Amino acid sequence: MKILINNMSNYFKAALLLGTITLVSCEKRLDIAPTASIADNLALNTEGDVLVTLIGAYDGAQSAAAYGGDIMVLNDLVGNSTNINFTGTFAGLSDAYQTQMVSDNGFARDTWAACYNTINRCNNVLTAVAKVTSSTTKRNSVEGEALMLRASMYFELVKLYAKFVGDGDYATNPGVPLVLTPTGNVTDANYPARATVKAVYDQVIADLVKAETLLPNSNGNYVSKWAAAAQLSRVYLMVKDYANARDAANRVITGSGKSLAANFGSNWFTFINNAGGTPGEYLFSLKVTAQDGTNSQNTYFGRNVGIAGTAGRSDCKIRLTHINAYETGDFRKGYFTLSGGNYYTNKHLDRFGDVAIIRLAEMF
Structure with missing residues (x-):
């Protein structure tokens, strides 16, 4: 099952804008910086800037339209009509439940925007991660967290807005746009084509593999090595790489110290x-x-x-x-x-x- 969105360019543009940083300074008069761009001298220049932006990435992932629950609800409604009876009055959720999506579905739009908003924040962190100089361990953790969050957003996007692996040729089926560098100024050049489903999954796997090597075993309320390995197991399962899915899951079971x-x-x-x-x-x-x-x-x-x-x-x-x-x-x-x-x-x-x-x- 899948959600089809026909006119995503405006939604994508909005998502990229949401991920930018707007800075305002005041001397004798109010000077307002352009809201669609980040000046080079106002970008992430210190470790503190990078850490605050990483918290912003978590905040983006936590939004209602993303991992705050809408992603899970949309997946449940689209794929579980034999198990769930939706009786609510929200037209956007009703469309998903009946698999009769329209191009202006608000829930699909908001989830798309929230995911790309979070991705752009992660891209900002990854571009400036060298500014984290307090310790190598801290820098590795910051990079791993940003990779894990970016991969998770792309994993959810490709599941919701593209065909599943096994439905046609995933090496040629259109997936979602892959944007791996920060978007500071939205222009016509910021309308990337959809990458293939395979290309998106390849990027997700690469991000998670690297994140697992960088993240600590324990990381408080933030993502850890075991969260990355668990997500990687899910991704491998989705692309039918059962051996790697098993191995990643076993690493979590035997190494995380967690129990049922x-x-x-x-x-x-x-x-x-x-x-x-x-x-x-x-x-x-x-x-x-x-x-x-x-x-x-x-x-x-x-x-x-x-x-x-x-x-x-x-x-x-x-x-x-x-x-x-x-x-x-x-x-x-x-x-x-x-x-x-x-x-x-x-x-x-x-x-x-x-x-x-x-x-x-x-x-x-």
Whole structure:
């Protein structure tokens, strides 16, 4: 399944503009710098500039239109009509659910823009990473984080906006534009053609392979070596390179020090159950707090069950065919609730906490 966007040039231009930096200075009068360009003398000149821009890349990835949840919701709606019944009123999501996309679909536009916004921030970091001079370890981590985030955005873009590997010839099928250098000034030259699906996957793999070698084993709330290896396993699986997918997954299983949660429920309600702490099984996740971040999975799959911190629109119901697919005794079946004649998942009731991108369980 795929989302087709026919008129992406304006969306792409907007995405590139969003990724630029605007600086304003004031002396006796207000001097406003051009908003569509970055002057060479105002670019990333210090380690602090680079680190702030890297945080901006995480912020871009965290946006609602990207890993804040819309990417996951769009994938669920496009590929799971036999498991999910979407009853919401958002026309853009309804189009995705019915696989009847139009060129001005707002959700598709915003996800495209958010991903390229994040990519441009990563490109700015990668171009200026030599300015990180406090230590080689720090410079390697910064480079690895930017590569991991850029690869993840391209991975999501090529899955949503191009044909899957196996649907025709992926060496010639159009993928998405590959932009690997910062875009500071938007001109006609900034309308790159779509690279092939294979070229996009090749770039994603190259970025992740390098990121895995650069990143530390542990990196706090930021991506680590094991997050890169786990994402790499996913990518190899998508391109049907099963041996490398297995090997990358095994590296995570044996080297990350993580273990499967003894209580499946501890992977969910992360704010309510874990006081906002990241579940031990998570390899890659993004924080959502009352001050920052959005969880679109909560917005569309969640609902208020009378417990403080729960919320949601209840737009996505779970079909009985999905419920019946679980064997008797499968504890996962206990994470669905029948209410008002409809089944709902209980995994996304929590407004806050972590948005899980990759869990250890996916590596098995």
